[in-house]
Amino acid sequence: MSYIYIISIELEDSTRLDALERLIQGVFRMRTRRRELGIRLKEVYDPGRAQYNSSLILQQLITRPPLNAEKILGVLDVDLFIPILTFVFGEAQLKGIGAVVSTHRLHNRFYGLPEDSELTTDRLLKEAVHELGHTFGLVHCLQPKCVMNASTYVEHIDQKSSEFCPLCEKRVHADRRSPVKRILGFFSRGVNP
Template identity: 40%
Template sequence: MIRESYSKAGVDFEVYSWPEVLKPSLKCYDWDRMQYRAGCIIEDLYRGVSSLDEGGYFVGVGMIDGYEPGLNFVFGLAEPRKRTGVVFTKRLKEEFYGRPAKFDLYVERVAKEVVHELGHLLGLPHCHNKRCVMSFSNSIVDVDSKERFFCDECSLTLKKLVLH
């Protein structure tokens, strides 16, 4: 495990990363849809990361396709009670849409979705501001339209949630 410490806006936090690839369980794979069930992946991650301390959060990132019942796909999902989230990156790649690869755009999209799921883990809901990273993304166009950052309203809410 790799540990890094950060400080932003007067808040200190640590990020832990695993250099190993986490492999999703086939029990989470829906063979009819050829996608992984996001909630099942979160359950597996939650059980597999027993070392989370009381204040820790975990977001798994995988180059797979995920969905939740009632939705065709999801870019990510968070379960705040379990302090665990997941980001599915297959649809964040330009190649998924038959276009040439753009590594910088892919990294930007992954960053947005990881920040988005962390926002949910910290207690933020979806935001009505389409430029805010917490806005709901129904398509890759929505992901590209938003910024990597919280809007002023979400930033204020987040400060209240984190500092109280």
């Protein structure tokens, strides 16, 4: 059996992970497991930007995945970037195993507004499903309410739902049911511990 692993990376407040786990299980129809992982954040910090390179975090995250991991989602609370963008809420490998999402810019306090824990959790859930959607082969969707719609600003996250539109829903589950995918998965995983 394969799992979506939710990896807490130096996360001070892990209270949102229960809700995240429930949503991921429902949306992707897969079981989840949680782990903590010691990512070397100092190695991916860019002092000139005062941010962390999400591509390098992702690289560390997927270096030695558990044998029974179909996907790995890293969750942390630092300001992320990729070299071509000012910031990112998260990053994922298209049709790959790994994704990472940060709560840093999902908090109202980042924007000088009163903190709203429920809103932060809602944003995290949407971004996590979005990034995991990429790992299942989904690209950005033009449907404004679809969770796969691109989010350049936190307001965009607030305007969309935490669910796939009917077409993205069909695509994410069709890819997982493919006979070729199941056979390749069987041979690539070997014996699960």
